[in-house]
Amino acid sequence: MVSKHEIIEYGNEMPLKISIQNIEDMPRHWHSSMEIYLILSGSLTIMFEADTFKLSEDDIILINSNQFHEVKSNNTVAAVLQIKQSFFQKWVDDNTYFECNSVLYNDRSKYLKLKKLIAKFVHASYNVTEHKDLLVIPLAYNILYELIYNFRSFKADTPEKNFKNLKRLKGIIQYLNENYTENLTLETIAKREYLSASYLSHFFEKNMGVSLFNYLTGIRLRHAVSDLLHTDLTIEQIAANNGFSNSRYFVSTFKKEYGLLPKQYKKEQKEAAGSENGSKSLQSSMLFLKQQDFLNKLGEYLDKESQKEFPEAKYPTRLIVQSINTTMKKQFLHHSFKTFTSVGRAKELLYKNVRENLKELQREVGFRYIKFHGILDDSMMLYNEDKDGIPYLVFTYVDEALDFILSVGLKPLIQFSFMPRLLAEDPEKTLFFNPVILSKPKDYKKWVYLITEFTKHLLKRYGAQEVRTWMFSFWNVPFLSYIFSFESNEITYELYRITRNCVKECDPLLSFGNPSYGSLDFCSSEFYDFLDYCKQHDCYPDFYNIHCYPVKTSSIGTFVILGRNNKKDSEKDTIILSDDPDYMAHSIEDFKNRILSYPKLPIYITEWASTSSHCDWLNDTCYRAAYIVKNILENYDAVESFGNWCLTDILEELPMDNEEFHGELGLFTCHGIKKPAYYAFTFLNKLMDILVDRGEGYFVTTNGKGDYVILLYNYHHVSPLYAQGVLFNVTFTERYNAFVNPSSLDIHLTLTHVENADYVITHHQVNRESGSAFDEWVRMGAIPLTTEEEISTLKGRSMPKISKELVTVTNNTMAQFALLHPHEIRLISIKKMEYTPSCYRP
Structure with a gap:
């Protein structure tokens, strides 16, 4: 980087500006503004007229106005604060000189206040979205005051540069x-x-x-x-x-x-x-993206006491007041959110813990289909070859997994993935900690044999009438913009056509969908090029199979799935989340608009979540529950399914974690503890079949017989910094710092034209005080659970809160009031009492 005399521009009212920079070498230069470097990572050597100082992480130095200096960087990232010198003229004279250089002093406490103020300034500048100036400008003045009060000095021999x-x-x-x-x-x-x-x-x-x-x-x-x-x-x-x-x-x-x-x-x-x-393997170059979160260093300066100086979470309170005519029935509900649930891989359906979790989910909610990967994996021991290379199939594990699925009232989506090692052209092309093979087959005739014999076996064992109610597809996002892809999209197209035709030749009434595709590239031509291929080769899918994760691509256009990092309090592997809180609604609308020129087919979202990350700490919190409820209610029945990913934290894509709440995507932890996200689905399952009204934060249903169920939610989107993968002051236990000033939500709903009668009203609440196992675990001391007693205790203490009351309606009007904490979901059940001789009021 070639140096120059720097000209720094400021806003009309702002006396300083701040940025986070990767510092490059700069030869001797100067600028009229003062400049502060707070080193977040690496080391920096600064040379003045007669002095040289080497700064490392946590060091801070101030360069005075028109002071000549040279900079040499060693992978340095710094918070750089630039201050308009003329602004000081109100309080200091021309002989004022600021001596702020942590290298010169052993006592680092002298600089702590200044570092805290800089951290707050960065937090507000990058994070606050509303009325930012009201918070940022006072912080700027506080920084100036701190410099004048603690770092001002006078030097008679300061070199004059006219x-x-x-x-x-x-x-x-x-x-x-x-x-x-x-x-x-x-x-x-x-x-x-x-x-x-x-x-x-x-x-x-x-x-x-x-x-x-x-x-x-x-x-x-x-x-x-x-x-x-x-x-x-x-x-x-x-x-x-x-x-x-x-x-x-x-x-x-x-x-x-x-x-x-x-x-x-x-x-x-x-x-x-x-x-x-990490160019040596597919896993390191495409699967794991580790972003060094340098702003976490700034977060260390924000202790709990200084964090309280930001606006309180309870302020301000939002208010929603709505009058709802209960005779205005809007639509009949199909509850398409119950179409799909999921587990990671077919092999997991053989595990006792996963089976118990799935049974419990089915008892309390009752889904219709289940998605999973890897039914062709070597872990299922399906595909084999004899000594002469002749293929044969062994269905022992496959049958056991499918028999279990059917026994709990589910039907499978048979996704033909991934490649058996004996059939793979490149068996070393793998993905995940417990690897799957992404190679194309080395012998297409053997692939045809595998798909054909597999399908025939299903028809014979379970009967054509049953199997025709199942769903089939090929691979998981095998297109080039994803990490599961083959060498070219042409290979994907051909393998899809071959696989589909094999299944259809066994029974043309079997339902076969496209290879799953994700919303991050709905705007690209890739998926529509595939549909054009289907038109040309007469192999259209029977349904659209899509994913909906609110994440952005990496710089090389690769869909990113996270790795995991054990440094809980300072670093996190990251992806970039969308800053659009209505990402799902906009994705569905966009997809529907773009397929208007193609066949009108059912649309199934077979995977979705608030992130694709396997180590996003918010997955364990109330935020995930509010995210699920908001998105399903605001898009209710807009597509044929909303397949939440996934059932349990027992996944084999990344190394297992000893921490119970390590941010995995499951509804259950590895020890079967229900997360808030689990209760989102049990609450949704209690909705009745007729929609009365809905709006921001509320959804009102009825059975048409005088009973009502209302579902409320108080959703807050993640902060701009967190969306960019920056933890800042978010730590393993302080996860809700990922939100900027989340407010409570005061909802007043008045139901009119209600039948005069007595009603039992039941409130079910999930918030940080009730129904959140993670928050309860923090209150228990945030120490790893080591015994069955501790696990059982946590399960018992993290149930949703239930409260009941009797209400008599005499004027055909019923008022309901609820104050929801940030990220709270609340179910209100209103049931008309039917009196019998044994029924009385106390």
Whole structure:
């Protein structure tokens, strides 16, 4: 990076600005503003006129106005605060000098207040969305006050740099930056400035602290490094292009500056980049994306006491008042959210814990279908070959898994995935901790045998009438924009057609859907190119099979699934979440609009969640429950299914975690503890069949017989910083810091045209006080559970709150009031009493 005299622009009322920067090397320069560096990662060397300081993580330094300095960075990330010097003129005179340099003092407590203020300023600047200035401007003034109060000093011998000198230096440096490739001499530059060569040399070195020739060489070297790393130019070409007299002199100068020959330097930089990017395997390059969360360092300065200085979570309270005519029936409800549930892989259906969880879910909710991956995996021991390479199939595990599914009232979506090792062209192309193989088959005839014989077996064992009620599909998001893809989309198209035709030849009435596809690329042509292929080859799917995760692609267009990190309090592997709280509604609308020119088919969302992350701590909290309720209620029956991913934290995609609440996607923890998300579905399941009214935060249903069920929710979207993968002051136990000023929700609903009668009204609540196992575990001390007694106790203490009351309606009007905490869901059941001789009121 070539340095320059910096011009910093400020808002009309803002005396400072802040940014988080990856710091690059900068030769000697200056600016009229003051500048503060707070080092978050790496190390930084700053050289002044006579001093050199090396700063590491947690160090802070202030560079005064018009103070010449040079910067050398070693993978440095810093919070950089730039302060308008003229703003200080109200309180300080021209002799004021600020001495703020943590390298000079052993006592770090001197700088803690300033660091806290900077952390708050960053938090407010990046996170607060409403009335930001009212919070940010006072913090800016507090920072200025702290500098004046604790870091102001006076130096009589502070070097004077008058305006005329600075203007001349600016012109010289600009000329050097624009003409560094030319054969510049001291004489030619001096002549341009109307100075003698000796005076120019003395003038430049006195003011900049480095000779003009060495400064020019530094500019040339930095450009040469860029060419070395990013082009295939020879050493001779690089030297000539950047103003060096010959390649020998360039190499000598380079080695003196960087300690290596240019070719060695280039090799080391490439090796470092390769190891960092993880190019050795599909798993490291495409599955895991680790974003270093440097802002977590700032979050460490925000202790609980300083966090209280932000607006309280209970303020302000939002109010919704609605009068609802109960005779205005809006629609009959099909409850399509109950179409699909899911587990990770077919193999998991053989595990006792998973089976018990699924049985309980079916007793309390009752889904109709189940999705899972990997029925062809080697873990199911289905595909085999004899010593002559002749294939044969063993259905023992497959039958056991399918028999269990049917026994609990479910029907399967048979997704033909993933590739058996003996059939894989490239068995080393794998994904996940417990790997699955993503290769195409090495022998397409054997693939046809596998699919055909599998389908025939299902028809024979379970009967055509039963199997025709099942669903079939090929692979999991095998298109190029996803990590499960083959080498090309053409391979995906062909394998889909072959697989579909095999199934249809066994029984043309079997329902076969497209390979699943995700909403992150509904706007791209990829999926619609697939549908065009289907039209050309007469192999349209029988239903649309899509996913809906509110995540964005990585820089290389790859769908990202998270890895896991054990540093609970400082780092988290991340993906980028959408900042749109209505992502699902907009995705469904967009998809429906884009398929208007294609066959009108049922649309099944077979996977969705608030994130695709296996280690997002919010998965364990009340937020996930509110997210589920909000999105299902606001899109009720908009598609044929909403298949939440997934049932349990027992997944084998990533290493298992000893922490009970490690942020996995399940409704149950590994020990079968129900999370708030589980109760979202039990609440939804109590809704009645006729919709009366709905709006932000509420959904009113009836059975048409005088009974009502109301479901309420208080949803808050994650903060802009958290959506970008930045934890800041979010820690393993303080997870709700992911939200900016979440407010309570005061709902007043008045039901009119209600039959005069006595009613039993029951409230079921899930919030941080009731129904949240994670919050209860924190109250228990946030210490790992080690005994069955502790697990059972937590299960018992994290049930939803239930309260009941008797109400008599005499004027055909019933009022319901509810104050919902942030992320709370509440079910209100209103049941008309039917009196019998044994029924009485106390």
